[in-house]
Amino acid sequence: MATTRQRSKAFLDDSHDLFLAADEEATDETSPGTPVAEAALAPRSPRPATVAAQGHPKNDRSDSDADADAGHSGHDHPGETNDRVRARELFTQLVALPEGDQQRAEIRDQLVRMHLPLVEYLARRFRNRGEPLDDLTQVATIGLIKSVDRFDPERGVEFSTYATPTIVGEIKRHFRDKGWAIRVPRRLQELKLSLTKATSELSQTLGRSPTVSEIAAHLQMSEEEVLEGLESANAYSAVSLDAPDSGDDEAPAVADTLGVQDESLEGVEYRESLKPLLEKLPPREKRILLLRFFGNMTQSQIATELGISQMHVSRLLARTLAQLRRGLLDDT
Known part of the structure; x- marks a missing residue:
């Protein structure tokens, strides 16, 4: 990306x-x-x-x-x-x-x-x-x-x-x-111009709209490149969210057909990324995390549970969180 x-x-x-x-x-x-x-x-x-x-x-x-x-x-x-x-x-x-x-x-x-x-x-x-x-x-x-x-x-x-x-x-x-609703690389902008010209020329020659394969042969490029250029043309104009979803004036607006953004969606992504990192942790560090963030226990309570000092729990917790943070950054 x-x-x-x-x-x-x-x-x-x-x-x-x-x-x-x-x-x-x-x-x-x-x-x-x-x-x-x-x-x-x-x-x-x-x-x-x-x-x-x-x-x-x-x-x-x-x-x-x-x-x-x-x-x-x-x-x-x-x-x-x-x-x-x-x-x-x-x-x-x-x-x-x-x-x-x-x-x-x-x-x-x-x-x-x-x-x-x-x-x-x-x-x-x-x-x-x-x-x-x-x-x-x-x-x-x-x-x-x-x-x-x-x-x-x-x-x-x-x-x-x-x-x-x-x-x-x-x-x-x-x-x-x-003019472009979405930032499009210059290569695709120029490709769109070439496709527009080729389509016009072939339409006059053939007396009908050309197919993708005919355009590709005319421009001496692959059909995949032609399709990519045709898709990029969709970025040239924007559609109002208040506009009808179809030609019917009684049709619902485009905005009415869109889903609501779920604020917890980003959390799902993080949890899925954390799973393999948590599996790699030693049993003691994994247990400390579970007790602290899922058991809602204080560091003193965790220290009593594990039979170690509160200072030791604090150091282990900080080191484990830093390790997970680095793992997430490396993964992205």
């Missing part, structure tokens, strides 16, 4: 790999550099634009100069190009200012507002997965803020290129932590 728990924790903590895992719904449109992505990921200056660095000369360069600085060709919209240049200038100022500086906080807030279209664009990619779009947008905004704080403009990459993996990763972390 410990090995399984450790493996599950290792899989779930390996968030970086999970964030960058293949997303079945992702397309090349989201890759920075394609026309659709460039239009969506371009920063937008807040309107009206009121924040500017003190003493900084007004940017009156031509659009072609701005395009060259931003690393884009002249087909970009002039407003988008100017926003990129403005964002780069703000990032340069942000890095130069110390933590706690009021102007730094204002520039940071402006950069976040400028790149909110990127947040909304990436959040919409996950809108059909059962989570409200507003919640996904808030989660994506956390990723944006982290990216703004960590971005280094001297590296020569566009901010959208740098921020996209972090924002998408934050959204996937949200689904990983909130």
